[in-house]
Amino acid sequence: MNYRAIRAIYLFEMARTWRTLLQSIVSPVVSTSLYFVVFGAAIGSRITEVEGVSYGTFIVPGLVMLSVLTQSIANASFGIYFPKFVGTIYEILSAPVSYIEIVIGYVGAAATKSIILGLIIMATAALFVPLHIHHPWWMLTFLVLTAVTFSLFGFIIGIWADGFEKLQMIPMLIVTPLTFLGGSFYSVNMLPSGWRTVTLLNPVVYLISGFRWSFYEIADVSVALSLGMTLGFLAICMALVWWIFRTGYRLKN
Amino acid sequence: MLAMPPIISVSNLSKTYGSGFKALNNINLDIKRGEIFALLGPNGAGKTTLISIICGIANLSEGNVMVGGHDINRDYRAARSLIGLVPQELHTDSFETVWATVSFSRGLFGKPKNPAHIEKVLKDLSLWDKKDSKIITLSGGMKRRVMIAKALSHEPQILFLDEPTAGVDVELRKGMWDVVRGLQASGVTIILTTHYIQEAEEMADRIGVINKGEIILVEDKAGLMHKLGKKELKVHLQGRIDAIPASLAAYNLELSDDGHAVIYDYDTKGDRTGITSLLNDLRNAGIRISDLDTRQSSLEDIFVSLVRAP
Ligand SMILES: Nc1ncnc2c1ncn2[C@@H]1O[C@H](COP(=O)(O)OP(=O)(O)OP(=O)(O)O)[C@@H](O)[C@H]1O
Ligand SMILES: [Mg+2]
Numbered sequence: 001m002n003y004r005a006i007r008a009i010y011l012f013e014m015a016r017t018w019r020t021l022l023q024s025i026v027s028p029v030v031s032t033s034l035y036f037v038v039f040g041a042a043i044g045s046r047i048t049e050v051e052g053v054s055y056g057t058f059i060v061p062g063l064v065m066l067s068v069l070t071q072s073i074a075n076a077s078f079g080i081y082f083p084k085f086v087g088t089i090y091e092i093l094s095a096p097v098s099y100i101e102i103v104i105g106y107v108g109a110a111a112t113k114s115i116i117l118g119l120i121i122m123a124t125a126a127l128f129v130p131l132h133i134h135h136p137w138w139m140l141t142f143l144v145l146t147a148v149t150f151s152l153f154g155f156i157i158g159i160w161a162d163g164f165e166k167l168q169m170i171p172m173l174i175v176t177p178l179t180f181l182g183g184s185f186y187s188v189n190m191l192p193s194g195w196r197t198v199t200l201l202n203p204v205v206y207l208i209s210g211f212r213w214s215f216y217e218i219a220d221v222s223v224a225l226s227l228g229m230t231l232g233f234l235a236i237c238m239a240l241v242w243w244i245f246r247t248g249y250r251l252k253n
Numbered sequence: 254m255l256a257m258p259p260i261i262s263v264s265n266l267s268k269t270y271g272s273g274f275k276a277l278n279n280i281n282l283d284i285k286r287g288e289i290f291a292l293l294g295p296n297g298a299g300k301t302t303l304i305s306i307i308c309g310i311a312n313l314s315e316g317n318v319m320v321g322g323h324d325i326n327r328d329y330r331a332a333r334s335l336i337g338l339v340p341q342e343l344h345t346d347s348f349e350t351v352w353a354t355v356s357f358s359r360g361l362f363g364k365p366k367n368p369a370h371i372e373k374v375l376k377d378l379s380l381w382d383k384k385d386s387k388i389i390t391l392s393g394g395m396k397r398r399v400m401i402a403k404a405l406s407h408e409p410q411i412l413f414l415d416e417p418t419a420g421v422d423v424e425l426r427k428g429m430w431d432v433v434r435g436l437q438a439s440g441v442t443i444i445l446t447t448h449y450i451q452e453a454e455e456m457a458d459r460i461g462v463i464n465k466g467e468i469i470l471v472e473d474k475a476g477l478m479h480k481l482g483k484k485e486l487k488v489h490l491q492g493r494i495d496a497i498p499a500s501l502a503a504y505n506l507e508l509s510d511d512g513h514a515v516i517y518d519y520d521t522k523g524d525r526t527g528i529t530s531l532l533n534d535l536r537n538a539g540i541r542i543s544d545l546d547t548r549q550s551s552l553e554d555i556f557v558s559l560v561r562a563p
Contacts, residue, residue: 002330008360019348087344091403094308095361096333252312 005097009105010112013079017113024075024113025120028067032121035063036128039185050187051218056129061212062184063125065146068118069179069204072147073171076110076154081161084251093252099245103155110151111144118143132215138223139214145230146207152237159250178204188220203229258322259283260335260411260442261307266316268302268466276302278466280316284411284444289437291457292446293556299466300446301341304413308338321410334362337409339400341416341446347389351380354388355402362407374405377432379425394421401429405436412436414445418452430456450556462559469559479522486517486528488535489544498538504531 017024039059050058083089092102125131133139161167182204188196199205200221210226213219219226243249261284268277277299284290292300305311307318309329318325320332346354355371375381378398383391388399397420404412414433418426433443433456447453453460460477462470493512504527507516515535519526535542 002363004360004363004365008357011360012357015349015353086346087340087342088346090310090338090340090344091358091361093310094333094336094338096330096363097361098330248312252310 002097002101005095006101006105006108009092009097009102010109013106013109014112016079017075017109024071025117028071028117029120029124032063032067032124033128035059036125043185050190051216053216053218054129057131057216058187058212059185060122060125060129060131061215062182062208064118064121064143065182065204065208065211066179066184067121068114068143068147069150069175069207070171071117072110072114072150073154073157073175075113076107076151077158077161077167077171078154079106079110080155080158081167084158089251099241102245103152103241107148107151107155110154111147114147114151115143118147134217135214139211142207142211142214142226142230145234146211149230149234149237152234152241156237156240156244159244162250178202183208183220187218203233206230257286260286260321261444262319263303263307264316264318266303266306266318267314268299268306268311269314276466277306280463280466280468282461282468282471284442285459287437287440287442288458289433289443289445289456291453291460292444292463293448293450293453293460294446294463295448298463300463301415302466303463304338304340304415304444304446308336308413309333310338334407335410337404337407337412339397339404339412339414339417341419343393343396343400345388345396345399348387350385350387351375351391351399351402352384354399355406358403359406364407370408371402371406374402377435378402379428394425397421398425398429401432409441411442411444414443416446416448418447418449462556464559484519484521484547484549486519486531486545486547487514488517488531488542489514489546491541491543494540498540500538501531501534504534 036056039055041056043055047055049055083092122131157167157170181199182202183199188199188205188209191199206221206226206229209220210223210230213223213226244251261282263280263282266277266280267275269275280303292303294300302311306313307320307325309325309332313326321335323329323332323335325332349357352371352375355375356366359367359371372381375384378401380395380398380402383395388396391399397417401414401417412433417429421429433445437443445453445456454474454477457474459471459473461468487509490513494508495512497506497508497515504517508514509516517528517531519528532542
């Protein structure tokens, strides 16, 4: 293992985060606060409780997941797309680093950033609503797994994209709708049964459900299933990355 | 003494791009340890493609490449650790400082931190006073030197310079060549591409000419200089003649198309050029001379005639 290379890539990416601290940390915090104002205060005054917890409290795990998902994808896809775009990728390709090391560096940095972000959002949320985490270790496990999985997914998008539109397309057209419909703001049990079945096809439901369980021990699906789905998605992403590097897809011509 | 194995050995290398375009066709090339090798060729000849393959940026289609005895695919880690690459295009991270980007390269190549080495590299390349500047604030020539500094940051044994002097002013170019010579003195093998024949002549130990994806000549500079030693003397005549007189046969003269001049090839490095006796014999043959001019065939001529050949 070329640990120094992993470290170099990781620190390089983290340095980019600190440089763009304002947009990477502040804007999600502001938008989360807005969600609280709109959903928590406005809707929360109508829906007082969901499955035994106040509505404002209920939406916290979903909000955190929403940000972690979108930010993981955005960070990781941009992180690898940008060197391709400006050409500095030549140095990574010519360096004595394995693909695994490249992935650990880029995905590790993107995941770190969104984990930090998730924790900041939780802290922000705690200012608005009482927050109690029943299973902190499980909470962290789900947080880390989700951040890593979607950073990998973002990395794949970043490699696949050959223009800025494509970079935005999948997050906009697929991920955001899936997250909003994934039970961030409601319990799947609140839906009519037909919709419930459709909703269960959405992978994000399982992530949010498991994550919410670690907070309040309430879940739409069983925790084991949540964990299994998360790991399954992680495995798919890893397999895709492995294939990309084996073939040099869109990296070497 | 055993001949040293070549540090780079390219065998039967071909490259077909995804578009179906064959950019390299059965290249065979050995680079000797410690030499400065200049790769010369017109635009689109395949110089960058060849370098990209050796450095791991592009995949090869056929053949194989060994660097320092390591196969570039099977043993890429060992092969690539030996190489520093300065690509043709300026690719830099705009918002990093010079110091950060050069240190990053060293880490990427798995070398432990060594600020003293990086300081030396930056000083050698006259970048020391820019070390804390963001790259975006540098001029094009400075950016090129930053890229050279990145390549040297990890102390490579082989340095590829793909058109290193494009956009670098004359004085800095001299400075750059001093750095290159210094590297060679410390045992680094250098492969450079250039369009400037003078540059190849001045710097290289050996010169390779590539055209349309094929190597068409590889020769020691000494050998090329020998060819360069050839000059031609054009003797302009007062009248015109229809044929070279038999008494002048030994000179292998060539008669100009209009019959107003004869052309004589001679070797400036030879013991005697034969010019004096030619002039004597011309007078003896009753031919009167109006003017003389001499011309040296340059590497440029050799180059042009090579790449123009069908
Ligand atoms: N990614 C690519 N896809 C398809 N064809 C390519 C690609 N890159 C280069 N080529 C083609 O391969 C040929 C060789 O290109 P290359 O860049 O190696 O030339 P070069 O000798 O470096 O030229 P120059 O002196 O202009 O730098 C050219 O005809 C070029 O159009
Ligand atoms: Mg080129």
